[in-house]
Amino acid sequence: MAEMGLVDIRHSVIETEATNEGYERGLIELAERGFDVIVMDADLAGSSGTSEFRKLFPDRFLDVGLCEQDMIGTGAGLALAGKCVFVTTHGMLAAGKAWDIIRSTICYGSLNVNICGADAGLSAGGAGGSRQSLEDVAVMRTLPGMTVVVPADAVEARKATIAAARIPGPVYIRFASARVPIVTTDMTPFTVGQAAVYKQGGDATVLACGVMVYEALKAARSLEDEGLSVRVINCHTIKPLDRAIVNRAAVETGALVTAEEGSTVGGLGGAVSEALAQSVRPTPIRIVGIEDRFGESGRHEQLLAHFGLTARDIAAAVREVHSRKRGAAEIEE
């Protein structure tokens, strides 16, 4: 799919970068382009991707210390007074600790506060289960008016940051400090709310977000060799979900797998399941993610394997849904 401007994951050496670098580039670009942007951080500038911004635009930066709840409330005030606000803290601190403030102040008021979850997913690695945020997408998705975006790589993270500034209501964007493969380029189209088909295929579809987009593309390649033609969709926007593309994939390929670096409860898999269950054609689905449990200590790439979040796991899930689809077809006959 040349028109998507994707990196060819088959030969070139795949470069890696942390998505929080893309966040930082996006913030700097916004300020340079004249957006009235204010960036807040809660004593994490060293790792969240705001330290360069702080250096370049000290007047647009506020480190609030370990006051996550106060930060998000203050962000609401700044937004009410016309600022375009980006608040930054660990995924679960934003999504968890400050959830009621996000709900009752920001979402209820429909304010332009963009909430940036740093070091989300398993990226916190060695820090282990209490710090890794696997539930952030699920809890943010339940909030009325909230947009939820999980960028696939640093390039997309930059685009998502810039897009968030233009969306009038709140946006939750998930970033991480672990290096992950870069699969998109500046040419790759990105629109919040529109999932993108990265590979065509007719036998099954994988809808992935975050680092799992790369793993899904790899899985699809290997399944090709087995004669299975798999569609791969980058479903970076979990909310609002691109129902049209999900329904089309269900009708045209009849078997779906979702893949995310997060809980199997209520995330991308949950969103797609809700859509499918109410669509015209019930479709076999498998949710690849972390099964309703906390993370644990380990290196990021070790943890992805440990929790079953690799191309191999996705391929196994695809074979399984594909066989269920065949089974269903036989029953119909």
Added chain:
Amino acid sequence: MSPTPIELKDISKIVRRDVLTMVLEAGSGHLGGSLSAVDLMVALYWDVMRIRPDHPVWEDRDRFVLSKAHAAPALYAVLARRGYYDVKDLLTFRKLKSRLQGFPDMHTTIGIDASVGSPGQGLSIANGIAMAARMDGRQFRVYCLIGDGEAHEGQIWEAAMTAAHHNLDNVCAIIDRNMMMGDGSTEDIVALSPLEDKWRTFNWHVIEVDGHDFERLGSAFSEAASVKGRPTLIHARTVKGKGVPFMEGKPEWHDRKLTEELYEEAMRALG
């Protein structure tokens, strides 16, 4: 018989060496805030707390809640050296399937009284344990170690009110007042001073002490145990990165990665 201040100093040195080795081996971890808190935890575990390392779940033991949970390396080394588990286990810190998770987990590590991780939550836990002790007529005390940056968290101040309101004199909180947090000085980021006075106005008994002086720490903890009707805060002035000159007072050593060379240099400095 309790150890002398000189003996405690020697133990601290061993614990600091363990902390450096663990963080080097793990490839990540919080050095500055672990090193600043070593002496406080050594005082507690060797001199102050009534515990039985051979019976870690003894019901009448004093409890310890590490609210500044990122100092886990220091607590793990203290527990190992105090005999709760094998010192060799320290080398598994932060590794896949290790019992020593990045942040303390009471279900995997022997001797941990409460699982902790997210800053700001420990004092409430300590209060709850202390209330239960009182309900059950038990005499044990509850110690809770809080970072100064951590004291930004609103929940700390909710808990401070709760402990004072309920006259929890079996609670003793310790602030590791190293004046630093992750991004820099607490006073530059969001000033805490005068921190002692804040606790006083919250009706706590406050004791100020040099957090690296075992003799003073010993008397402070005794005084705390004798206070009736009020919780005590030990305001321990400490140095972030204590014991390793190139880390002392340097916020970047909050969680910077340790190289082999710097590890050697740090071990030499510790002696």
